[in-house]
Amino acid sequence: xxxxxxxxxxxxxxxxxxxxxxxxxxxxxxxxxxxxxxxxxxxxxxxxxxxxxxxxxxxxxxxxxxxxxxxxxxxxxxxxxxxxxxxxxxxxxxxxxxxxxxxxxxxxxxxxxxxxxxxxxxxxxxxxxxxxxxxxxxxxxxxxxxxxxxxxxxxxxxxxxxxxxxxxxxxxxxxxxxxxxxxxxxxxxxxxxxxxxxxxxxxxxxxxxxxxxxxxxxxxxxxxxxxxxxxxxxxxxxxxxxxxxxxxxxxxxxxxxxxxxxxxxxxxxxxxxxxxxxxxxxxx
Numbered sequence: 341x342x343x344x345x346x347x348x349x350x351x352x353x354x355x356x357x358x359x360x361x362x363x364x365x366x367x368x369x370x371x372x373x374x375x376x377x378x379x380x381x382x383x384x385x386x387x388x389x390x391x392x393x394x395x396x397x398x399x400x401x402x403x404x405x406x407x408x409x410x411x412x413x414x415x416x417x418x419x420x421x422x423x424x425x426x427x428x429x430x431x432x433x434x435x436x437x438x439x440x441x442x443x444x445x446x447x448x449x450x451x452x453x454x455x456x457x458x459x460x461x462x463x464x465x466x467x468x469x470x471x472x473x474x475x476x477x478x479x480x481x482x483x484x485x486x487x488x489x490x491x492x493x494x495x496x497x498x499x500x501x502x503x504x505x506x507x508x509x510x511x512x513x514x515x516x517x518x519x520x521x522x523x524x525x526x527x528x529x530x531x532x533x534x535x536x537x538x539x540x541x542x543x544x545x546x547x548x549x550x551x552x553x554x555x556x557x558x559x560x561x562x563x564x565x566x567x568x569x570x571x572x573x574x575x576x577x578x579x580x581x582x583x584x585x586x587x588x589x590x591x592x593x594x595x596x597x598x599x600x601x602x603x604x605x606x607x608x609x610x611x612x613x614x615x616x617x618x619x620x621x622x623x624x
Contacts, residue, residue, distance in 0.1 A: 369410045372452040377438050385448035387434035387455060394464070394498060396491035404495060405431060406462040408505050409455050417508035418460040420499060421620065423451065424516025424523045426542075430469035434461070443607035447517065453613040459620065460507050464495055472523040480547040483530050488523075496534060513620045515539040517608060518577065522546055525585070528563045537623040538566045539616045542574055542606050544581040553581040555588050565595035567619040569612055571604025595623075 377383035393401040408418055425431045426442065436448025451461050466472045466488075473479045473488040483489055500509035512535050516524045521543015527535045529546045545555045566589060570582045579600065589596035597619070601609045 370452075370456050371407050371410060372434075372455055374452065383438035383445060385434075385436045385445065385452055387448075387451055387461075389434050390504075392498070392504060394491060394495050396467075396487040396494070400487065402465045402467070402491055404462060404464045404504075405433065406460065406504055407434065407455060408460045408507075409458050413506035414458075414508075416510070417506040418458065419511035419513065419620075419624075420507050420509070421454045421459040421461050421616075422512060422514045422527075423447075423461055423463045424472065424514065424520030425463065425466055425469075426516070426518035426520050427466075427471040430465055431463040432469075434463075442517065443609060443612075446608035446610055446612050449610075449613040450515070450608070450616050453617050454620075457617055457621075459513070460505070462495070462499070462504065462507075464491065466519065466523075471519040472526070474519075474523045474526040474546045475549045483526070489530065492531070496531070511536055511624070513537050513539075513623075515541060515616050516543070517541040518543060518606065521577070522548060525566070528560060528566065532560060532562055535564045537620055538564050539569065539619050540566060540582070540585075541569045541608060541612060542571065542577050544577060545585045548577075548581055548585075550576060551578050551581065553578075553584060555584045557588060558592055559588055559594065561592070563589065563592075563594050565619070565623055567596065567615065568598040569601075569609065569615055570598065571601045571607060571609070573603065574606045576606040 372387035375384040389405045389407045391405045394404055396402045434451050436445045438445045454461050473486040479486045499507050514524045514527050514535050521540040524538050524540050526546040568582050568586055570579050572579050586598050599615050
């Protein structure tokens with residue numbers, strides 16, 4: 341049996357329309373879109389978002405952007421991934437380009453991957469969109485007096501109260517880069533029992549600051565399982581400072597792991613998204 345050329349063309353066109361419909365439906369089911377890099381345009385990842393203002397002191401509030409996965413929330417609500425910004429790079433939206441510094445495009449891949457795998461993503465702002473208080477002299481040892489502590493306490497309560505939607509406050513996870521990496525560690529120190537697992541990207545223990553780093557012995561016994569992603573030639577947060585933290589977790593038999601990008605600097609990596617997702621998934 342032979343097809344007439346015109347019949348073949350119609351069939352091919354129909355198949356093409358069906359494939360396009362399937363592709364469009366896949367995108368419709370995601371709050372994110374992605375554009376490949378071309379000769380004329382940088383690659384782009386963009387996810388829609390909502391925002392809310394959370395009190396950080398008696399006279400101030402900070403912005404939080406967030407998004408929920410598409411579809412119906414599971415019983416108990418969506419698990420929550422809190423993403424902490426790095427120094428001087430506020431998360432004003434969930435749009436990222438391949439031209440962004442410090443591998444910012446791959447942070448976008450982290451956000452997109454989490455949303456498309458059933459995690460709500462919540463991104464709070466550091467003070468004045470600059471950096472977190474966790475390792476600032478004075479506040480590092482008196483953290484509970486900081487506006488960070490007030491702000492994050494109120495944020496976690498807002499999550500529990502349903503003010504950000506159908507979220508499961510008992511299934512919170514955290515990650516962040518640089519200052520946000522130190523702040524991710526801070527969750528283990530000052531918010532015991534709040535987080536299931538942590539991923540520290542280009543950071544170390546909560547009170548460390550670059551090469552100035554001392555990791556306590558012992559760490560809190562209830563320290564959440566913690567994974568590290570780090571560039572071996574990071575000149576801002578030395579690899580060895582992360583290694584000290586990793587070794588102490590190992591010594592105390594607290595679940596940990598690490599991924600080292602041998603030629604990587606102070607940045608997110610192509611591998612970051614899948615590493616973050618796998619670690620969070622391991623601790624449901």
